[in-house]
Amino acid sequence: MDQGSTLRVAVTGAAGRMGRETIRAILAASDLQLVAAVDRERVGESVDSVVGAPSDGVAIAAEWTAEAARTQPDVLVDFTHGSAAAAHARHALQSGIAPVVGATGLTDSEVAELEALSRQLDVPGMLVPNFAIGAVLMMEFARMAARWMPHAEIVELHHDQKRDAPSGTACRTAEKIARGRAQSVSPQVPELVRAEGARGGVVADVAVHSVRLPGLLAHQMVVFGGTGECLTVRHDSMDRSSFMPGVLLAIRRVRTLTGWHEGLEGLLFWER
Ligand code: NAD
Numbered sequence: 001m002d003q004g005s006t007l008r009v010a011v012t013g014a015a016g017r018m019g020r021e022t023i024r025a026i027l028a029a030s031d032l033q034l035v036a037a038v039d040r041e042r043v044g045e046s047v048d049s050v051v052g053a054p055s056d057g058v059a060i061a062a063e064w065t066a067e068a069a070r071t072q073p074d075v076l077v078d079f080t081h082g083s084a085a086a087a088h089a090r091h092a093l094q095s096g097i098a099p100v101v102g103a104t105g106l107t108d109s110e111v112a113e114l115e116a117l118s119r120q121l122d123v124p125g126m127l128v129p130n131f132a133i134g135a136v137l138m139m140e141f142a143r144m145a146a147r148w149m150p151h152a153e154i155v156e157l158h159h160d161q162k163r164d165a166p167s168g169t170a171c172r173t174a175e176k177i178a179r180g181r182a183q184s185v186s187p188q189v190p191e192l193v194r195a196e197g198a199r200g201g202v203v204a205d206v207a208v209h210s211v212r213l214p215g216l217l218a219h220q221m222v223v224f225g226g227t228g229e230c231l232t233v234r235h236d237s238m239d240r241s242s243f244m245p246g247v248l249l250a251i252r253r254v255r256t257l258t259g260w261h262e263g264l265e266g267l268l269f270w271e272r
Helices: 017-027 047-051 064-071 082-094 108-121 133-148 168-180 240-256 265-270
Strands: 007-012 032-038 075-078 098-101 125-127 151-158 201-203 206-212 218-225 230-237 260-262
Touching: 007 017, 007 064, 007 082, 007 240, 017 032, 017 047, 017 240, 032 047, 032 064, 032 240, 064 082, 075 082, 075 240, 082 098, 082 108, 082 125, 098 240, 108 125, 108 260, 125 240, 133 151, 133 168, 133 218, 133 230, 133 240, 133 265, 151 168, 168 201, 168 206, 168 218, 230 240, 240 265
Parallel strands: 007 032, 007 075, 075 098, 098 125, 125 260, 151 206
Antiparallel strands: 151 218, 201 206, 218 230
């Protein structure tokens, strides 16, 4: 599409919590046009009734591949789950549509395949485990702190409908901490673990504790321990609107990128 013209956007997972919030944000943006909304639920219903905002006649379709061919969007935003998201993004790349994957739970091999396909077909794409700007800053602060305070554990807290654990954000934070550390760390004493999992799961040599409770949305603390001091970096998403500035940024910028990008960092810190 030409710079400055309207971007045509499709959403998969359109009837879900994130999909509905994303559609409302797209409908409110004058430079974006919602052209397709796909979900296996609420098929045939108008988007107007699903999100409670006028959508210019878009209805929920059942099948992404047929809808991609019919509407030919510039960008796909996916908020389904794991392997469904990988399949949607794969088809988008093969159709010249830039995918922005917000769903979590993709396997390492699915991500590697998307990365290779993006490079091979020269179609840009993004996988963004957390669209909240504050969460991206939290991860960067954690990476910086790890150099001087390598002893760190992550506590991530989410609503009880979340399927994957640890969260994509927690895994990404752990990898950043591992990269930021100037030295490796190991337990200070041999540990006697009375209940399996009590010390959390280990990602990139960082213990991660996952809490799932009703009433929570998406929260994370990274706790660093040093000599006689502790540092806690904490982020809270209060509601799903917290993700929308990042979702809109990714939609608007993904087609200006080359290749496959993980996270919003490239857009927030490295691009000028
Ligand atoms: P949800 O269960 O409310 O919505 C998922 C929707 O996807 C449902 O409507 C479901 O019917 C649909 N769906 C699933 N498989 C499908 C398929 N094969 N074809 C068509 N539709 C399909 O979940 P949610 O809370 O909206 O979260 C969606 C995803 O986004 C999860 O993976 C979650 O972890 C992730 N998430 C990411 C961020 C981020 O910032 N990147 C933030 C919140 C949630």
